[in-house]
Amino acid sequence: xxxxxxxxxxxxxxxxxxxxxxxxxxxxxxxxxxxxxxxxxxxxxxxxxxxxxxxxxxxxxxxxxxxxxxxxxxxxxxxxxxxxxxxxxxxxxxxxxxxxxxxxxxxxxxxxxxxxxxxxxxxxxxxxxxxxxxxxxxxxxxxxxxxxxxxxxxxxxxxxxxxxxxxxxxxxxxxxxxxxxxxxxxxxxxxxxxxxxxxxxxxxxxxxxxxxxxxxxxxxxxxxxxxxxxxxx
Numbered sequence: 001x002x003x004x005x006x007x008x009x010x011x012x013x014x015x016x017x018x019x020x021x022x023x024x025x026x027x028x029x030x031x032x033x034x035x036x037x038x039x040x041x042x043x044x045x046x047x048x049x050x051x052x053x054x055x056x057x058x059x060x061x062x063x064x065x066x067x068x069x070x071x072x073x074x075x076x077x078x079x080x081x082x083x084x085x086x087x088x089x090x091x092x093x094x095x096x097x098x099x100x101x102x103x104x105x106x107x108x109x110x111x112x113x114x115x116x117x118x119x120x121x122x123x124x125x126x127x128x129x130x131x132x133x134x135x136x137x138x139x140x141x142x143x144x145x146x147x148x149x150x151x152x153x154x155x156x157x158x159x160x161x162x163x164x165x166x167x168x169x170x171x172x173x174x175x176x177x178x179x180x181x182x183x184x185x186x187x188x189x190x191x192x193x194x195x196x197x198x199x200x201x202x203x204x205x206x207x208x209x210x211x212x213x214x215x216x217x218x219x220x221x222x223x224x225x226x227x228x229x230x231x232x233x
Contacts (some may be wrong), residue, residue: 020232025225033179034216037082083178093140131196135189154179
């Protein structure tokens with residue numbers, strides 16, 4: 001058997017284990033940037049979001065930091081409080097791993113507070129975490145307008161007052177700024193291992209996720225979306 005035949009059979013075998021869906025999120029509230037514009041803050045920001053145990057073969061924090069810095073504009077001179085979108089080929093983007101992280105977080109909430117554990121079956125969260133992946137061919141997902149036009153710049157930078165208390169109870173007042181895109185839409189391909197997560201499960205997952213919100217400023221209503229899910233032909 002030739003190398004080409006082997007590669008073809010391997011691809012067919014790998015493809016056969018996945019059910020692929022085309023997913024579209026139409027944001028009904030502002031999509032807000034959440035990446036620190038100042039490069040000095042990217043490392044600590046990523047470190048605070050890193051899992052306790054890194055997956056085998058996963059990228060290190062230093063590697064991810066370098067990739068993020070490559071997608072920022074003027075990271076050494078940006079204002080410290082500003083949160084922005086990443087950019088690739090002059091188009092604003094979101095990283096595919098942030099979408100998967102959003103889906104995993106939502107699955108855990110649904111599993112614990114809505115579906116519960118069914119005796120003899122794997123939990124909803126386990127099936128999503130171990131059986132749902134974004135298409136590995138697209139590390140960065142472009143942010144689009146509803147008509148499919150790529151977004152090349154944020155529509156606005158919003159300022160938001162922040163009120164907190166220090167370690168001694170003293171009031172701390174500050175101002176943070178973040179980029180906003182409106183209206184916005186993203187499209188991506190979701191690969192499901194066999195029948196581990198049905199399209200009904202995905203609808204439930206993204207029904208909750210659309211209310212919970214994706215991206216920055218979720219506590220203020222940012223990132224809410226309506227999902228459309230179709231099996232890829």
